[in-house]
Amino acid sequence: MRFVIVTGMSGAGKTTAMKTLEDAGYFCVDNLPIQLIKRFAEIAYDEQIQVDNVAISVDIRSGRALSQLNACLNDMKENGYQYEILFMECSDEKLVKRFKETRRNHPLSAKNGRIIDGIKKERELIGFIKDEADYIIDTTNLLVREFKSELDKIFVQNMEYGNFIITIMSFGFKYGIPRDSDIVQDVRFLPNPYYDEELRPLTGNDKVIQDYVMNCKEGPEFLDKFIDLVQFLIPNYIKEGKNQLVISIGCTGGKHRSVTIANEVYNRLQKSTYTVRIYHRDIGKDAVVKKL
Template identity: 60%
Template sequence: MRFVIVTGMSGAGKSTALKMLEDMEYFCVDNLPVPLLDKFAQLVRDGGSGDINKVALGVDIRSGMAFGELEQALERLRVPGFEPEILFLDADDKTLVKRYKETRRSHPLSGKGRVDEGIRKEREYLKFLRKSADYILDTSQLLTRELKAELEKIFVDNQSFQNMIITVLSFGFKYGIPEDADLVFDVRFLPNPYYIEELRPQTGNNPSVRDYVMRSELAHIFSDKLEDMMRFLIPNYISEGKSQLVIGIGCTGGKHRSVTLANELYNRLNKNGEYGVRIEHRDIEKDAKR
């Protein structure tokens, strides 16, 4: 029996995650009143629900005053042979505010006030849930298909999972350093394909550009040292509770060298399988548009 409680910040993707779990053959119930949680879990444990052996239960701040009883209710659920798992979906405040503005919905706790105030209150209410969560997924940078891949990894393939999503982000310095970057590395010391006429219109995703950049011994030394640093840093970030890491790799225009080195780091980190890794090329098409 697998019993998953899906919770987290409003606007972080809980409803989307429940739909995905339903497609993965989980029996899903959303917004079950907290007072009914014990009875529902007992029904599932005792087999009164038939041959259902995978359950996902959505719980969030919409439960109102009864939400305060959730911590005690979760403790009562943990009996020998039955260990509910908690999936906590999160996103940074800026992303949540943007999502609410796009959908023109009001936050459950904001009333007639501002969305950011509702988000602040909700974070306070959910602090105990996030702390006790088995899995924390930060959806700030995740595409829908990437969220699905992470859920399949955890709840279908049963792979080991660390609460960390790593974004390897290429960019061009002339367009500005990414505001959300945690670590920034400058690869403008490498040979620049821009000055090779046939390579100029191509990008670091093209084999000819990649081969040109990686032909430099410096590119391999840099990649080895960067990978070694990340292998050291990531476990320490995880142990400190960090759930999202954005690694920025920049060159002049964000089209050739940074794309090549970002792809190289992504491929190296992605072999680990213990945490989610995604790749994004922020400025790869900007020169062409100009």
């Protein structure tokens, strides 16, 4: 049996996580009082009850009792009740945006107070839980379907999870550098298919463009060195407490060279235990601009 404790920042996706786990067959209890967690574990682990998997949510709504969570979890360990902690994380900027869009107040914001103040206070109060988490999912840049896919990998397929999400993003410099980039790599030194009228309408998702870009000495050599750099950086980013990395790869228009290299980087990093996503931000903008 799996006993999952879902927690994290308000607005980071705990409700979606609980609904997803419930759909996956977990017996779910939202906002279970801290004082009842151990008793609930005793019932869940009772062989006569025959519960396969359980998920409970615990968050800032527990109020002052939240400070008792560590003692509760230690007590569970001593009594042989195994559990896993899933912590939902999200950037302050994105959380503020979500609260404004839903017109909700943050649980810790005073009436008519600033949302960001409530978020900062919450981070201070639940930081100790994040330190103990088995899984940390940062939903800042995740689509709902991607988030659900991550949950499925961990709690349904039982796949190994590296607590680190890597986003590979292609972009065009003429449309601006992505603001959330951690690493920005310029690949405008590679051969440009744009100047071939037959190749111009195609993108880096087409094999003929990929061959054009990579069939030069610099392409494969650059790719090897760049992957080596990224693989060196990842564990050091993790050591510093990061749980996501955005690698932005740019060319002039974000349609040919950057898409090709982004795809190559994505394919190589997929072999790691980390979650790897790919996003071609500007791949279709050239056609849209021309129509205008």
